[in-house]
Amino acid sequence: MKKLSVLFVAICAGMAANASYLYWQVAASDYQNITEPGRVTAVNVWAVNTATKDKSFVDGYRVESGTVNMSQAQMIDVSAFSSGSYSFYIELANYSSGYQNLGNTVEQTPYADMVTKNYILEKPLSVSQAVAWHGGSSGYAAPEPTSGLLMLLGVAALGLKRRKA
Amino acid sequence: MKKLLTIAAIAAATTALAVESSNTFGILRVDSSAPETIVSVPWEAAGGGSIKVKDVVKTANLHSGDQLYYYAGGSYKLWQLNDNGQWVGAMTEIKNGDGTISVPAGSATDTLARGGAIILKRTNPASCFHLYGQYTNSGSSTTCVANGYTLLAPPSTAETDLNAKTWATPGANDNIILQNMTLLHYRNDKWGKLTKTLDSETGAITETVDPSVAKIAAGEGAWYHNNQSEEVTVQW
Numbered sequence: 089m090k091k092l093s094v095l096f097v098a099i100c101a102g103m104a105a106n107a108s109y110l111y112w113q114v115a116a117s118d119y120q121n122i123t124e125p126g127r128v129t130a131v132n133v134w135a136v137n138t139a140t141k142d143k144s145f146v147d148g149y150r151v152e153s154g155t156v157n158m159s160q161a162q163m164i165d166v167s168a169f170s171s172g173s174y175s176f177y178i179e180l181a182n183y184s185s186g187y188q189n190l191g192n193t194v195e196q197t198p199y200a201d202m203v204t205k206n207y208i209l210e211k212p213l214s215v216s217q218a219v220a221w222h223g224g225s226s227g228y229a230a231p232e233p234t235s236g237l238l239m240l241l242g243v244a245a246l247g248l249k250r251r252k253a
Numbered sequence: 254m255k256k257l258l259t260i261a262a263i264a265a266a267t268t269a270l271a272v273e274s275s276n277t278f279g280i281l282r283v284d285s286s287a288p289e290t291i292v293s294v295p296w297e298a299a300g301g302g303s304i305k306v307k308d309v310v311k312t313a314n315l316h317s318g319d320q321l322y323y324y325a326g327g328s329y330k331l332w333q334l335n336d337n338g339q340w341v342g343a344m345t346e347i348k349n350g351d352g353t354i355s356v357p358a359g360s361a362t363d364t365l366a367r368g369g370a371i372i373l374k375r376t377n378p379a380s381c382f383h384l385y386g387q388y389t390n391s392g393s394s395t396t397c398v399a400n401g402y403t404l405l406a407p408p409s410t411a412e413t414d415l416n417a418k419t420w421a422t423p424g425a426n427d428n429i430i431l432q433n434m435t436l437l438h439y440r441n442d443k444w445g446k447l448t449k450t451l452d453s454e455t456g457a458i459t460e461t462v463d464p465s466v467a468k469i470a471a472g473e474g475a476w477y478h479n480n481q482s483e484e485v486t487v488q489w
Contacts, residue, residue: 217347
């Protein structure tokens with residue numbers, strides 16, 4: 089019976105290893121409430137193992153003009169984190185004198201939720217529906233309970249813009 | 254007329270053989286058990302020219318309810334296999350994080366040129382399916398990709414190395430998404446799988462690209478995401 093259990097776990101682990109990618113963006117409008125925008129030199133996306141709390145670098149954007157303004161959403165492979173064990177967050181940082189975490193722009197979002205919202209795509213049919221995962225409008229300075237709603241509004245606006253285009 | 258037609262080959266694995274004449278039909282076996290497969294349009298319609306969407310995929314090995322998704326101009330069209338083994342236009346809805354996308358029925362006259370692709374969605378996938386068309390391998394064909402998402406495929410009966418083709422000119426933020434969802438970026442005139450590493454002290458990001466995975470199996474296709482205003486072309 090024990091052997092059967094081990095085999096079952098192994099099969100589940102194999103099935104969880106889907107190829108997938110994340111579509112994300114932090115535009116200027118996403119962080120309009122940041123009190124010290126000039127201090128942001130880097131935007132990083134991290135994956136967190138919810139069991140061990142270990143975090144892994146997923147993708148990043150470097151701020152060159154003093155203002156975060158990713159004109160285009162970025163795609164990055166997140167196959168290595170494609171299981172229920174991972175959550176994702178977007179971080180604002182400053183590296184001008186060593187690493188300094190300025191806070192998170194969105195709360196940690198589980199992998200499954202990212203798939204449901206089409207920020208992470210796993211299947212060919214979902215590709216053309218890609219919706220960019222945006223940094224929260226409330227920024228790092230004063231996270232508000234409504235930040236999630238604001239993020240969704242931003243995403244909806246992006247979707248409308250795409251459909252018109 | 255029928256006597257003039259030559260059945261080229263029922264291909265073993267992913268190989269198709271044919272003796273070319275003015276009317277040579279080819280059948281290409283595609284080994285895939287994926288529920289969703291991006292399907293190539295390797296050949297043309299009878300008599301030449303673009304082939305009708307409903308004629309690309311043979312219905313043997315498929316089941317009633319299986320679907321073909323055609324993507325153009327930013328939206329899908331759908332065909333569904335009926336109980337009589339025919340592809341007929343059908344409507345559906347696709348849910349995403351932004352709401353629901355309505356998918357209208359495909360038309361019997363919708364066509365696809367060589368180098369295009371469609372998505373075959375199977376409810377109970379067998380290990381293979383077959384593509385069909387008037388065989389040709391003459392000349393090279395060019396696929397143009399406008400801003401946004403485009404389904405494309407090498408019009409070939411053999412595996413294609415994307416880096417052996419002529420591209421003009423992908424942007425740094427363009428992507429190709431392969432059938433297995435491998436994501437490719439374009440760096441230093443090559444397509445490849447991109448990995449980024451972070452220097453935790455300086456914040457510098459180092460990129461490495463593996464071009465060995467930039468290949469498309471015979472009969473399969475890929476998504477091209479053109480993130481720039483200029484058109485991109487590939488000469489197959």
